[in-house]
Amino acid sequence: MANLLMMNELTNAEIFQILEDAENYKRGFGWNPSEKLFVSNLFFEPSTRTRFSFEVAEKRLGLEVLNFTAEHSSVQKGETLYDTIRTLESIGADAVVIRHHEDYYFNELRDKVSIPIINAGDGCGHHPTQSLLDLLTIKQEFGSFQGLTISIHGDIRHSRVARSNAEVLSRLGAKILFSGPKEWQDPFNSYGEYVDVEEAIAVSDVVMLLRIQHERHEEKSSSNNYLQEYGLNLQREKLMKKDAIIMHPAPVNRDVEIDSQLIECERSRIFKQMENGVFARMAVLKRALQQIEQNQEGNTHVIYS
């Protein structure tokens, strides 16, 4: 079952295969299903980038899309996530893409449903397709991960992205640095050390900013002036290495994590990351569905006796 739940379940070889497939899709090549396949997108949290990026990826692949919204569904009548997914499976979904506010929501599903689950974000936990599109963006830029220094800035503790990226980038040979307010350090994330913001910026090939997730935590940062204390302001950008790039998963809090004037500057890959997201997700969908199509013989993909 080609689930995609957490980056740490992918081997390096699998990651490089996905990145290669993504590059091919970007160049206009790659697998398309030969028959009508259905994917259902279940977003239990608001999203623009991830949701539409998946929808575009699905439609570019020629898949049929079922957009599920919790408030118009039987979740309103108390139906569980498991029963919802089993229902979609029975109705004909060939894969599901899920964003859910609970950490590890997928643990109650894996090994129990027979269609692949693609995790589009669980609570503060994981967001593997964001990691993949980040990897794609870095690989396009530098060709390899070996020996790169990548600093991750900001709200490490609440970030789905920080955790996945730190693990996988370390594994692929990059050196990770963290920087940000003390109260947002993550004691469980041991893939890099915490350094001063300017020190981090000066030595990095990639300055990876994180979004401050106001919607996830009560405690405000101790700082009333995050940009000047911890963010990427105009002065700090000048410290960056010649070919270093800026990344941010967006949505950006303008003039908080980054000065508004830098969002579309020459170093910024913020919108390129979004563009890459479509290709990375096409590759992930291919991985999930290609196998299903091979296993399939009849017209409907699952027959309950």
Next chain:
Amino acid sequence: MANLLMMNELTNAEIFQILEDAENYKRGFGWNPSEKLFVSNLFFEPSTRTRFSFEVAEKRLGLEVLNFTAEHSSVQKGETLYDTIRTLESIGADAVVIRHHEDYYFNELRDKVSIPIINAGDGCGHHPTQSLLDLLTIKQEFGSFQGLTISIHGDIRHSRVARSNAEVLSRLGAKILFSGPKEWQDPFNSYGEYVDVEEAIAVSDVVMLLRIQHERHEEKSSSNNYLQEYGLNLQREKLMKKDAIIMHPAPVNRDVEIDSQLIECERSRIFKQMENGVFARMAVLKRALQQIEQNQEGNTHVIYS
């Protein structure tokens, strides 16, 4: 006009035609429109199964789908249901699928709009496509309805399904039994008699459980332990005849109408019902649209002078 509003408006011959068409779609055959046709789904109540089942059916048929949600529509500005449907008709909908909280909402529409209306549930009234998928499931199992004993358990009074099914199954030759709390008996439903739960289960070929619709009625069941008093628990399942099956329209209240462990047991057809729902709805859409396509000559289906 091939509306589908209430099961009692279908002749036996029409029902058998729909079931045959559904079987054909299940096997991968059947009518597909030769031109672009549009269907609009209007769900004024939350739904997972029925809504997505229709959407999958529509997309398998190659129809274009317009998903209408009341809260993003001019219903917010006070537009009536009639004006909404006439609008969709003018814009190019070739058929509409409607779920609405009002009993007989369709009476103000029939004979006034010129596109077919498919009732996906009206208040506590009717739910004909649920009946059709139930019939399909029973026919697949037993080949015929003649002589079967079918017991319907639970909230008879508030159930769209109980009413339609009792009428049509009686008509097709089955014997109906009802069972459940006294306060949920339906004085207007005279298609079967009320018997004790264990008596019903022991003699039935089909044990048809109904969902307790907490969202529809204020009065709680007098019972704090519905499963033990009226539901299908593990002990009662043992009373069932050798080849008898369990049905439930879902969503299931786990451990209320049925013990959680029985939901996916060998006797259960609960997820098979959902799977059949797609094929039954494809057949209903065929019935609604095939005729339209034949009547059509020009490019737009209705011309207002």
Next chain:
Amino acid sequence: MANLLMMNELTNAEIFQILEDAENYKRGFGWNPSEKLFVSNLFFEPSTRTRFSFEVAEKRLGLEVLNFTAEHSSVQKGETLYDTIRTLESIGADAVVIRHHEDYYFNELRDKVSIPIINAGDGCGHHPTQSLLDLLTIKQEFGSFQGLTISIHGDIRHSRVARSNAEVLSRLGAKILFSGPKEWQDPFNSYGEYVDVEEAIAVSDVVMLLRIQHERHEEKSSSNNYLQEYGLNLQREKLMKKDAIIMHPAPVNRDVEIDSQLIECERSRIFKQMENGVFARMAVLKRALQQIEQNQEGNTHVIYS
């Protein structure tokens, strides 16, 4: 960049081209894209007609549709309209259709995003596709605009339609009259003079009623009986010229702007306007996208370096 923001930015020649293209689409001819193009519909206000009319137009043209709703998006996390549109652009939208409650919301977007923007209504400002479908309906009826008398009735001040239509119809050679309660006169709209309702109706070729937008203004009309004082009731309809027609952008407040019995009478073009809306929007989408397709070489339409 083939934006469509306000009618006053279109030359007469452009308007006539759109009307001709719309007529062709109505007859079943016209441009279709040769590759997969994506359009995103962003409706920040409830809408039935405009939203579905665009969706049908897009699907008739074979476009891929991305339906954006603010409450499921990162707008919930404070993302700006500009960042939202740039995101959709990066993800692959080839054009956006926007309805937004703010007057001139598009001023912060134009010249900054590189995909065409089609305005589906801004605040109390403009609604160019409504004007175009109105023009199409009038042209079908009378062949030309030159010399026609067109009276616009009702809530002139809050109407997106009144402003656009008065400007463009004057420009195309029609004479405009206004009629309605004093408190809803628009001092900035100088394209016609205010006359008594019966005088207006008696001399008009087109009686164009406006919707009372209860949802937009606090002040009630001074009248408790709008229909009798200012509306088109049965008596006033009898004053109309032999071939004069009735128009209304809908949704109609039945028995307020117009007697219920007149909504589908022989003179009424209310539902025909909706039907024409699809063809007018197809023509507008063609104008926006045809050029893009010509400019495109690679597989993705915008490459950020």
